[in-house]
Amino acid sequence: MMTREQYIELHKDLFWYTPVDKKANISDNLLVETILNDGTLDDYKLLLQVLGAQRVAEVFFAAKGRQKQNYYPEIHHFFSLLLSKYVH
Numbered sequence: 001m002m003t004r005e006q007y008i009e010l011h012k013d014l015f016w017y018t019p020v021d022k023k024a025n026i027s028d029n030l031l032v033e034t035i036l037n038d039g040t041l042d043d044y045k046l047l048l049q050v051l052g053a054q055r056v057a058e059v060f061f062a063a064k065g066r067q068k069q070n071y072y073p074e075i076h077h078f079f080s081l082l083l084s085k086y087v088h
Contacts, residue, residue: 057087
């Protein structure tokens, strides 16, 4: 099983703006948001294995106000439906 750190390293190109020494401190909120917005469905499936489906859903549905607006509208709609059906 892949660790969180290995997962971030595998997707380091999506976190190009984060200094190398700060990548280990990427929050679950930023990780989920970045992968859902800019990753592929395969990246999402791997994220579910690394963080767990329940944790991904918790982070996603906990986003309120400005955090929620960080998701592209079509991405938010799609994952709202998907996570509601299969995780909640």
